[in-house]
Amino acid sequence: MASAEQSLPASKHAKGRLEFRRSRHVKEQIIEALLLGAAMVAVLTTLGIVFILVRESLSFFATVPLWQFLTDTEWTPLFADQRFGIMVLLAGTLTSSAIALSVAIPMGTVIAIYLSEFASDRTREIWKPVLELLAGIPTIVFGYFALFLVTPLLQVIFPSLPGFNLLSAGLVMGIMIVPYISSISEDAMRAVPMALREGSYAMGATRLQTALRVVVPAAFSGIAAAYTLGISRAVGETMIVAVAAGQQPNLTFNPFDQAATITAYIVQVSKGDLPYGSIGYQTIFAAGLTLFLLTLVFNLIGFWLKRRFREVY
Amino acid sequence: MSAQTAELTAIRKMIASHKRRDLMFAGLGFVALGIAFITFVALFVDMLVDGWPRLSAEFFTNYASRRAEQAGILAAWVGTFSIMLVTAVVAVPIGVAAGVYLEEYGGRNWLTNLIEININNLAGVPSIVYGLLALGMFVHTFGFGASVLTAGLTLGLLILPIVIVATRESIRAVPNSMREAAYALGATRWRMVSDHVLPYSTPGILTGVIIGLSRAIGETAPIITIGAVIFIMFLPPSPINTDFPFVSFDWLWSDFTALPIQIFNWTSRPDAAFQANASAAALVLVAMTLAMNGLAIWIRFRLRRRLKW
């Protein structure tokens, strides 16, 4: 080997190395382009969705003024007397999501901390899959579970609870979202190096103190990502609310009422009998656009929070 | 001396109260897990009690029928299986590639931020909007029609954000020292990623894939929107046939139905016997999810044991 190297003229040797570097460089650039292409798929999908939503909504807003859309207090595009107040559907979406998240975020975080900091390896490796199985149950099954099991149970506690209500749908939705939050948070927490924990233990902290003051802040970006995903999931959930909360639009923030969410309404109309191109049909795009903008706002907030509070270690 | 004892007692009290809080939290965690578990068991038992009697060999090999006793899920489970295949093939490579780009190649510039916001936003778009998008784009513009391919693409796009988020988080978890070691040895960026980062982030990526596929398998609304049929008594053509080139992709273009649709249809029938069918079909769906999850979980478990830093 050494003799062969020595026998090559120096310029040829250098040239070979340069060529090798160049070809490696070209390969690298191709790979980077491919990866960028994959990432752009997300942007293209968004563009496609926005394009479709906006195109149909434009013809909707040509007929219904935006001001009326935002402030009217009834949503009855399917009835003879058509009113288009998106607040009605938004109320349903926000109420059911709030209920769901008030269950999912505490429960999910507690479970994540418990599994990551308190539980033994074996416990963790058993429970993590069990939780993920919860995420695997189809949402219609959850919907009928809410309607036929949870609602009657709740009616024992609250006898005046109607058959369709937001509370039951919200609670079940919350439990459905727990695996999303707990799994991703737990992954983030597990990734925090043991060194940080050991430092904390060395100072005499208990597991809870270490978890809350060292691990959670260190894993904040992952936990925030999990929360954002959970919120988006809650706002975008369709079948559970469509089945258990009813499909009658109702301007209310009261969990004990029946109401329709934006998603339940879209499903109802797109499965239904309205002629294509009619104003009733176009409402699903206007409603969809509203939902899209709502999730965008939540995501921007979450993005900003992550940037501000991220820890680098 | 007494001051010291007083201080010691105070300290011991503090330690005891902290330990108590520790224990209480452990209890809380246990309770939280318990609630999730009880829900799961209640759901499962409910489905089991209703549906188990209906599970038989004929249930899997019969097509749907208007007579509850004869109705089976053959077309449905084959459809679900085919769609999941396409979904995985679409979502996993693109999702992992996108996650890798955003974490390793993207800088702190406007493009990366834009992509990141986009992805998080897409995670919240309701599945039916994906269905509407797919209807316009895949069914009509691209001309794929209401086929297995369209369904797979739609669901693949739907779960793409989940895979990307999970990939990013798991890549971020790999310590920088690994990357620096690779660079120090003269590796190019791609070589570093593929040999040093990806192997360690595979468990986390698999988490995202598991959650994503579990979500996709139970989706009803987008598949109905693109035109899945409810009644179908034939299967997509077999991918393996006797003439060249022995592998056929005709099954991608076939009409189809899927388990969630079958369940949804059966629950809305007047004949009460169909409720049992619906429960049985739901059991099968959950079992399929379990099988998918089980495989990925096992792989992740094996890989995770080797991780220590």
Add this chain to the structure above:
Amino acid sequence: MDSTFQRRAAALIVLAATLALAACGPRSADQTAADGGAAPPQVISLDGSSTVFPISEAIAEEFQMANRQLRVTVGVAGTGGGMRKFCRGEVDIANASRPIQKEEMAACEASGIEYFELPVAYDALSVVVNPANTWVNDISIEELRKIWEPQAQGVITRWDQINPAWPDQPINLYGAGADSGTFDYFTEVITGKAKSSRGDYTASEDDNVLVQGVANDVNALGYFGFAFYVDNQAKVRSLGIKATADATPVLPSVASVIDGSYMPLARPMFIYVNTKAYERPEVKQFLEFYFSSVGRLAGEVNYVPLPPRAYDLVRQHLAEGRVGTVFRGEPATAVSIEDLLAKEAGF
């Protein structure tokens, strides 16, 4: 080092090649036949109303079992969705729980699609109460209007407000979701204007939920299709319908629909057949089977079959190529079987 990359690159190329093969699209029937394989037959596609679905499904099932080499699919995109696909030529046969509307007629004309309008059966919308309801056995259209009209929202909340003979108890309403043909028809007939209804009732697209609601609530009143009433007669009780305040009340049944006495809540169901699709032999065969077996099968799925001469008329229309609709884009309200037959005969 490079060998790993080369292996992966090779795998990528293989993948790309197979995808390219796939991208070539489905093999045409001729291509497959030339290769010696069996050409998969063209699918006979139906789509549309969820109310008509059980009938079409029953027939499609029998047809498939008797003709394994042919292929039939039935979707449930709703009457509106089905008509849209139909007028784009995406589906051969549209199931419709109402006649084609004016906008849809225009769309079909714009795409150059001509169609046969073929009535297949009748549905009897049933008004039901809880079995423990002791005070009402029949109800007039006028009383129903008082209950369901938009002005009743928040106002009519107790039984005795409608009829003083009824008790002073709350009335809880259950009905079809606002995006269904059932809703359109019921409101058209009861309040005089389609989709004109109060909004404060428990609405559901899934009639099983309505059945459960009425069955569990002694103060309930609901409406849904005949099939759901028949299958749940132990849980709910149907009311006799009085067309006017002093008419004889008529309970929903196959007989009362056929003799035209169950008015106006009996409504016709249709299928629309693309004339071009009808030129295909398998579609002709399917339709022939359809109209020779619908009389038997409609009853099996709890719809009201038309009398045999109705189906003879339908076959005659098909044979003579009478395209278009007899309803001119209007809804088919209070059209008894005899009226329908008269219309069709005169078409």
